[in-house]
Amino acid sequence: MKARHAILVVLIVIVAVAVQTTVFNRLRLFDAAPALVLLVVLAYARYLPAEYALLTGFGAGLFQDLLAESPLGLWALVLTSVAYSVLRFRDRFEDDFGFVGPFVLGVTIGALALFAVLGTIFGEKTLADAGALKKIALPAIYNVALAPLILPLAPLSLGISRSRDTAFRL
Amino acid sequence: MWRPSNVDRPTGIFIGLIVISLVLVTLDLRAQGAGLGSTLREGTQTIFTPVQRAFSAASRPVVDFFESVSDLFSLRDENRRLREEITALEAEVQETESIRIRVRELEALLDVSAPEEVDTIAARVLAIGVSEFDHLRVIDKGSDDGIGLDMPVLDEGGLIGRIESVTDTVARVILITDPTLVIAVRVERTGETGVLKGRGSGPMNLEMFDRDTAVVEGDLLITADGRFPAGIPVAVVLEPARSEVGFLRTTARPAAAITRIDFVKVLVWTRDDAIVEGFEGGDRLPTPVPLDPSGPAEGETDTAPTTTSTTTTTIPGTTTVPGIEP
Structure with missing residues (x-):
């Protein structure tokens, strides 16, 4: 991966975290917001070489951890798992929304549920939240709605074709 | 038989990163909010604040x-x-004014010191937590403006939370709805005490110690906790309490508009004040801190505060002890 691409990915993750923490502070539908950083990791993991995809997930997660109240490393673990899930399935990805939509929904639900369970194990009482199910389901639905806008940004910003084999030639 | 060579390169890297994450979690939990993790968090927040302000x-x-x-x-x-x-x-204001005059007269008669006035700092919410599971707000005032750890944070309705960490320019507020936070409260109507537990976006849980006292819908719960000045409205009871396993339990909603916080007031108040209050005034039934429901307090503005504006809020039921400044 070129240094230009690495810098670009870092900047996009920073922008995603900034939007997540400021714009979605007030722009909230049913008191929930999309998990934008997770969606960005998912989008770039489709096209980056495997090791860079995993490092993107880990780095974005660590950055989230440093701004969150959860133990340091928890989001890193979750977003690394997101990147790995995408790596395992990306060969089957088609740009057909019929597959991408359920995949985004499943990965977002899985990642947020993993965070909630691990958070509880590590004493954060995340599952004691009466709205835990809503906090998992609504961001997942919003992520599916945002996917057609965010997912195409990854190949466009990296300057590659959207065909699925290009990821390995980056 | 399984061998390391059976694992492909991405899976190996994935396992390595997961192990690093778990080590980080363990070290951070062992440090209990201090150490390198805390320093990194403060540094990241400081560096990221200009970006958040711009967005x-x-x-x-x-x-x-x-x-x-x-x-x-x-x-x-x-x-x-x-x-x-x-x-x-x-109508209520007229009635309150006459009661206030009577209280002043009684205080003078009993030689009780006048209530302290606590400075407040107006601030605006700059950002929220990165995930839906974070019950925190980042406000645009920090230690440079006089904000300190554990200071109570209010809006016009009541208590929002307390300062969890602070940098030079911003501070993080942990909300009262955080499931890890438990607050001792008093029912304003009866004076009975209990504990209020956050449940995230759901109604808060109230457990009363005295099973024989009725708690009814609409009862106002005020602070009776050493970490906060006594008498701040915290929550309103949602349903009559029912008896369960030795406690009287019910639910309550925060008195503050937790989901729509924009401007807040930080009380310049520390635990030292709580100790003084505990010794000198803790046996008295506190009355709520007067919060101006009609708008921002004197010295605050309707627009975003650009400089630190300090106002005062009266906390009844406290006495001044020489040598300990509020």
């Missing part, structure tokens, strides 16, 4: 527009409700 300022007109559109439909009803409230409050 917050840039997006404000757009967000304001969407909020205005969504508020448009409810304005007529809200206007009618507010007019009715004003009429009721005007």
Whole structure:
């Protein structure tokens, strides 16, 4: 991966975290917001070489951890798992929304549920939240709605074709 | 038989990163909010604050527009409700004023010191947590403006939370709805005490110690906790309490508008004040901190505060002890 691409990915993750923490502070539908950083990791993991995809997930997660109240490393673990899930399935990805939509929904639900369970194990009482199910389901639905806008940004910003084999030639 | 060579390279890297993550979690939990993790968090927040300020300022007109559109439909009803409230409050203010005069007279008669006045600092919410599971707000005032750890944070309705960490320019507020936070409260109507537990976005849980006292819908719960000045409205009871396993339990909603916080007041108040209060004034039934329901307090503005504005809030039931400054 070129240094230009690495810098670009870092900047996009920073922008995603900034939007997540400021714009979605007030722009909230049913008191929930999309998990934008997770969606960005998912989008770039489709096209980056495997090791860079995993490092993107880990780095974005660590950055989230440093701004969150959860133990340091928890989001890193979750977003690394997101990147790995995408790596395992990306060969089957088609740009057909019929597959991408359920995949985004499943990965977002899985990642947020993993965070909630691990958070509880590590004493954060995340599952004691009466709205835990809503906090998992609504961001997942919003992520599916945002996917057609965010997912195409990854190949466009990296300057590659959207065909699925290009990821390995980056 | 399994061998390391059976694992492909991405899986190996994945396992390595997961192990690093778990080590980080363990080290951070062992440090208990201090150590390298805390330093890194403060550093990241300091570096990231200008970015958050820029995004917050840039997006404000757009967000304001969407909020205005969504508020448009409810304005007529809200206007009618507010007019009715004003009429009721005007009568209440007259009654309160006469009670206040009587209290002053009784205080003078009993030689009790006048209530302390606690400085407040107005601030604006700059950002929220990165995930839906974070119950925190980042405010645009920090230690440079006089904000310190554990200071109580209020809006016009009541208690929002307390300062969890602070940098030079911003501070993080942990909300009272955080499931890890437990607050000792007192029912304003009866004076009975209990504990209030956050449950995230759901109603808070209230457990009363005395099973024989009735707690009814609409009862106001005020602080009776050493970490906060006594008498701040915290929550309103949602349903009559029922007896369960040795406790009287019910649910309550926060008195503050937790989901729509924009401006807040930070009370310049520390635990030292709580100790003084505990020794000298803890046996007295506190009355709520007067929060101006009609708008920002004197010295605050309707627009974003650009400089630190310090106002005062009266905390009844406390006495001044020489040598210990509030």
